[in-house]
Amino acid sequence: MRILISGGGIAGLTLAYWLHHHGHTPVVVERAPHGRLGGYGIDFFGTGYDVAARMGITDRLAAQQLPTESICYVDGAGSVRARLERRLLEQVIRGPYLALMHTTLEEALGDAVRGKADIRYGRSIAAIEQSPGGVGVTFADGECEDFDLVLGADGVHSQTRELVFGPEADFAHHLGYTMACYPVPDTHGLGPHRIHYSEPGRQTILYPSDVPGQSIALFLCRTQERRSPPRAQRRTALRSAFADAGPLTARLLDAAPEEGLFMDTLTQITMPSWHTGRVALTGDACSAMTLTSAQGASMAMAGGYLLARALHRHDDHRAAFLAYQNRLRPAVQQRQQRARALARSLVPATRTGIAAQHLISRLVLRDLFTGLLRRGYGDTTSILDRTHRI
Secondary structure, three states: OOOEEOOOOOHHHHHHHHHHOOOOOOEEEEOOOOOOOOOOEEEHHHHHHHHHHOOOOOHHHHOOOOOEEEEEOOOOOOOEEEEEEEHHHHHHHHEEEEEEEEEHHHHHHHHHHOOEEEEEOOOEEEEEEEOOOOOEEEEOOEEEEEEEEEEOOOOOHHHHHHHOOOHHHHHHHEEEEEEEEEEEEEEOOOOEEEEEEEEEEEEEEEEOOOOEEEEEEEEEEEEEOOOOOOOOHHHHHHHOOOOOOOOOHHHHHHHHOOOOOOOEEEEEEEEOEEEEOOEEEOOOOHHHOOHHOOOOHHHHHHHHHHHHHHHHOOOHHHHHHHHHHHHHHHHHHHHOOOOOOHHHHHOOHHHHHHHHHHHHHHOOOOHOOOOHHHHHHHEEEEEEEOOOOO
């Protein structure tokens, strides 16, 4: 089948790779001119790692992982109040773990799918018209093409979902935070450590990137806003949200770029169905979990892999879509539920809450409490059937 994939991120590129592997002809359209390369870090393990291994890219990813040996929770004076060692984190996860830049994973996927799919950057869908025999697609530039299926992998603010299923507001579950991030020079002597500094309702995170001499500054703040501000207003909005912050945060805000600042709300997507007719969704378009799950990238790869495999195993696309949804949705819902629970205490609203968080962390972040941490961290195991390698 000739299949259109809307979105050239992690889910879309994984899906294109496996559709080609199973004999289909994937066409990928991506709104961004050169791919959606995100300048922020991700945790990568579990199902995503298994899919990457089946694609033969894990050695490349391991060679490019971030030099993070511990996560340090510091106070306003910079003193470490609690520490999570990477060694303990790997024990909790019970499997391979990589700290990666989002860009690293997307570039590896892009190279893996090169020559296997027609990838068109700077393109987006304007209209979708389904018929019993196919899908007519009108692109933003006015061109029209016909496809057997359309698969939306275009992120939490999916245009495909908007056109076919309805407005984002019908499916969005906001966790009450806005996040922003951008690269900064490493003037803090960070080394192989990630730093978390909390103030009431706000948190600043600093960690090394994959570029020597560079770090990533990430900010979280409690908010009731349901949309991030326009790009031209993001720097001002971030400085306003973190006004009168501590010295570390203030220095990082001074380094904020005028442009290229990533900002978005933490929003989950929950839908009664991920498919209708000849259109289906995957990745954040139908099951966004947010960074509080620590498994968004991993489950995006799971979605691409399982959707392609279902289309290979079922002659009828409707049966394939249903089998894919039934296979993946329970795992997604479990991780979304855990992410919502974690979000409630992610950034305490008071100084007393922050002090309590530091105290509890200092007590439990040790080998003795590995089992407790594992329950709190959620299900990190792979959902793939290990008896089938493709």
